[in-house]
Amino acid sequence: MEYLPNIVFAIVLIVGIGFFVRNVKKLIRNIKLGKKVDVADNKPQRWKNMARIALGQTKMVVRPIAGLMHIIVYVGFIIINIEVLEIVLDGILGTHRLFSPIGQLYDILIGSFEILAFLVIVAVTVFWVRRNIIKLQRFIKPEMKGWPKKDGNMILYIEFVLMVLFLTMNATDFQLQQLGADHYVQAGAFPISQFITPLFEGLPVSTLIFMERTAWWLHILGILAFLNYLYYSKHLHILLAFPNTYYGKLKPQGQFNNLESVTNEVKLMMDPNADPFAAPADPNTAAPEKFGASDVMDLNWVQLLNAYTCTECGRCTSECPANQTGKKLSPRKIMMDTRDRLEEVGKIMDTNNGEFVPDGKQLLDDYISREELWACTTCNACVQACPVSIDPLSIIVEMRRYLVMEQSAAPMELNNMMSNIENNGAPWPYNQMDRLNWVNE
Numbered sequence: 001m002e003y004l005p006n007i008v009f010a011i012v013l014i015v016g017i018g019f020f021v022r023n024v025k026k027l028i029r030n031i032k033l034g035k036k037v038d039v040a041d042n043k044p045q046r047w048k049n050m051a052r053i054a055l056g057q058t059k060m061v062v063r064p065i066a067g068l069m070h071i072i073v074y075v076g077f078i079i080i081n082i083e084v085l086e087i088v089l090d091g092i093l094g095t096h097r098l099f100s101p102i103g104q105l106y107d108i109l110i111g112s113f114e115i116l117a118f119l120v121i122v123a124v125t126v127f128w129v130r131r132n133i134i135k136l137q138r139f140i141k142p143e144m145k146g147w148p149k150k151d152g153n154m155i156l157y158i159e160f161v162l163m164v165l166f167l168t169m170n171a172t173d174f175q176l177q178q179l180g181a182d183h184y185v186q187a188g189a190f191p192i193s194q195f196i197t198p199l200f201e202g203l204p205v206s207t208l209i210f211m212e213r214t215a216w217w218l219h220i221l222g223i224l225a226f227l228n229y230l231y232y233s234k235h236l237h238i239l240l241a242f243p244n245t246y247y248g249k250l251k252p253q254g255q256f257n258n259l260e261s262v263t264n265e266v267k268l269m270m271d272p273n274a275d276p277f278a279a280p281a282d283p284n285t286a287a288p289e290k291f292g293a294s295d296v297m298d299l300n301w302v303q304l305l306n307a308y309t310c311t312e313c314g315r316c317t318s319e320c321p322a323n324q325t326g327k328k329l330s331p332r333k334i335m336m337d338t339r340d341r342l343e344e345v346g347k348i349m350d351t352n353n354g355e356f357v358p359d360g361k362q363l364l365d366d367y368i369s370r371e372e373l374w375a376c377t378t379c380n381a382c383v384q385a386c387p388v389s390i391d392p393l394s395i396i397v398e399m400r401r402y403l404v405m406e407q408s409a410a411p412m413e414l415n416n417m418m419s420n421i422e423n424n425g426a427p428w429p430y431n432q433m434d435r436l437n438w439v440n441e
């Protein structure tokens, strides 16, 4: 019986981590449904981007208040969880404050964790007020209704509760240390929880131990639950922001990826000496089976990684000129829809032994409408604004490519323009010879 808590703890830990690993495997499988894309180039630049954007949060501080608070929550959450290592080892070994023999450094660490915990509580409270009381425009757009709103708030509640549990655990521990309770070594500095300690004054040692153990267990159970919640939440970005910024676009902003097969065909058309009936020299540059994307499997895996990384912050949408002028398009919704469809495809695979069985649905029309796609001005502002290097424009362009090249379903104005380019070498419906007529008008 002496080792029962250790055994229970080990089982809980194995189950919690086991579920997490299972979800990570599903995540990787779903992302791998995307097409291959060559991202092995310029590794030094990629590492630099990851360090600067994901680790350094440089794009977050473009909006200083939100950026600073996000950094507090991010740093606080990561650093405080260093203590999780001690909690896990204590849980397995049946020790208490295992790292305390490191002396003064331990006091400094616990003291700084407490200050960070307090700052996290302040920051998540401000975030909650911005979302629910002030109702910032970008948090109340149509795509943020229902689950996205609940998810955003849920993350704030969980972080708040975890920090309160951490401080409660320390406050009761501090009180037990002062009372000289067995097993509670004199260790740690408590710059914040010392102000909560008076709440527990006068309580018997057994009650204090019960409260300390309850807070300790709930804290670690909460962390394990949160770890498993990530897969279902926009909070997945806490992990995926790193690979996403690494694999982010390196090309000059706004540069499109021309289809090699089409480029070769145009070159062939322009070359008077080319044999139009010759087979392509390189089979890899032959025309693909399908042009563009109508479903998530037609996108590349970096675009699918983008969808899972989206934090739903709405910075892209708030910069989007189409959205600002009342069009239906929201680049954030493009990313959310892509993720939702990918999740749906993943669930179908789960129930069919890993095989995708067509369900009569697709990303185009069932999730993203043509009206949204054609509202995009391709200005690239959404890509520029994204704090984690997501590229909603590339998905829009791929889906438009499908509409134009597979379905000839471009809006009439565009079809006219493309015919004009083909016939007149310019977007206007005039003969090339008449191009300078305006000079004489």
Ligand code: SF4
Residues within 6 Å of the ligand: 316, 319, 320, 321, 322, 323, 329, 330, 331, 375, 376, 377, 378, 379, 380, 381, 382, 383, 392, 393
């Ligand atoms: S590229 Fe398109 S989606 Fe992105 S901001 Fe510009 S108009 Fe909006």
Ligand code: SF4
Residues within 6 Å of the ligand: 309, 310, 311, 312, 313, 314, 315, 316, 317, 331, 332, 335, 385, 386, 387, 388, 390, 392
């Ligand atoms: S795409 Fe980027 S900017 Fe837009 S909501 Fe997602 S994380 Fe925010």
